[in-house]
Amino acid sequence: MNKITVIGAGTMGNGIAHVFAQHGFEVALMDSSVKSLERALQTIGTNLDRMIKKEQIPPGERQKILDRIRTSTEIGSAVEGATLVVEAIPEVPELKHSLFSQLDALCPPETILASNTSSISISKLAAATRRPEKVLGMHFMNPVPVMQLVEVIKGYSTSEETGQAVMELARKLEKTPVLVNDYPGFIANRILMPMINEAIYSLHEGVAGVEAIDTVMKLGMSHPMGPLKLADFIGLDVCLSILQVLYDGFGNPKYAPCPLLVNMVTAGRLGVKSGTGFYSYERGVKEAVVARDFAGKTV
Ligand SMILES: NC(=O)c1ccc[n+]([C@@H]2O[C@H](COP(=O)([O-])OP(=O)(O)OC[C@H]3O[C@@H](n4cnc5c(N)ncnc54)[C@H](O)[C@@H]3O)[C@@H](O)[C@H]2O)c1
Structure with missing residues (x-):
């Protein structure tokens, strides 16, 4: 997995794009609002500056990390070639259901579709697609670049293989993933x-x-x-x-x-x-x- 698409560039989406790019992934960051995308790049830049000051990353990395993030307002081109899509749009069930069905139509069958939802049923999101075994929750905590935990949520039909692939991916981000099942509020x-x-x-x-x-x-x-x-x-x-x-x-x-x-x-x-x-x-x-x-x- 080396190309990741993040949908939604708000509080969580910019942090998710940041950590993937910091760990060498090519990131397509998509949002329906140009303003959100501009703000996201600004926030990522500010957060990278803070990390340089704290000597968490060398100064030379800043531009390399930013260069790995491509922004777009067009979903079709944003998901092209992505092995994983992480959705971070607002916590509105109808919005997320319709996005998952759209992603299912746009992405090849092997693409894993993850949601950063705090509380919406992963099994329901999966049911909006024809690949429920490849849908799961990837619940990052705020602020994403700082917080260690990723709660990985297996829906009713999520395959073991999908769960393990995303656990492995979270470890590559130097996070600690925890695998849980899909019940209200997760853990x-x-x-x-x-x-x-x-x-x-x-x-x-x-x-x-x-x-x-x-x-x-x-x-x-x-x-x-x-x-x-x-x-x-x-x-x-x-x-x-x-x-x-x-x-x-x-x-x-x-x-x-x-x-x-x-x-x-x-x-x-x-x-x-x-x-x-x-x-x-x-x-x-x-x-x-x-x-x-x-x-x-x-x-
Ligand atoms: N904020 C938190 O502390 C936090 C923590 C954990 C999980 N979450 C979850 O993360 C998700 C995102 O939350 P947030 O706080 O980042 O929201 P936010 O409102 O900051 O950002 C959402 C972004 O999605 C964009 N958007 C809306 N509809 C879209 C669409 N159809 N396609 C593309 N972009 C679209 C908006 O323009 C906005 O930039 C939610 O599910 C939330 O429950 C939030």
Whole structure:
């Protein structure tokens, strides 16, 4: 596998293109938006500069890595010759289903089709193609160049061979892949999201305030960031939609999203991206100090 196509050049897609190019792969990065492609190349350049400063890559590598990335807004030419396509478009089931069916029509039968989805069923995406044995999840973590894990998800019909090929590929990126089966939330979000939800319930029930909850988990459990701040970074709307996938998928009330989370999303308090979540980011993330409960009281 030496030619990879990445579809979607947003937060995740640019990072995925970056790590493949850094490890010697030819990358076609495709997005329907020219602006996204321009931003992606800028972000990759900035991230490479940071890596050079930290002496993680030699300065001479920068241009070589960038030269391995070809951008395109045209899907047909982008997938030409690709042995693997990694999809990183928004988490909207209809969008992804239709893209997988299009990719199936465009790519030769041996091409592996992977999705970076956080929560959409891989078996369902596979069912939109005529090659379900060659469809799987390749769930990178944000920020991709930094995070070690790749959760590799086998759908109901994914072949052993496809799973192993992608595990091997992730190792070539110097990542640590973990193979899991296709159930709602896979492993990462099945465990992370109920923890975040429980932190929100604890706040909602007045057990403790925002900073107290985060401090307990940071200092008591050695988490690098408390669950409420992490939720702000992920986006409260994203947390809510993943919890809904878990709730619908398992039909178990233990996954029911906390009403405070639902209220905050309804009110447009989405975390870092909207400027306010459990913390206020209006003065920049680094200065986030204000933690208010939903009633507006400082906690
Ligand atoms: N952001 C995260 O922290 C994170 C972490 C893990 C997994 N994910 C998953 O990764 C995927 C992408 O998330 P993101 O945060 O990078 O999204 P994003 O919104 O930052 O980027 C999505 C990109 O896809 C492009 N796009 C939309 N429709 C397209 C189409 N039909 N063809 C080509 N390009 C199209 C958009 O222009 C945009 O540039 C989602 O499935 C998400 O659940 C996100």
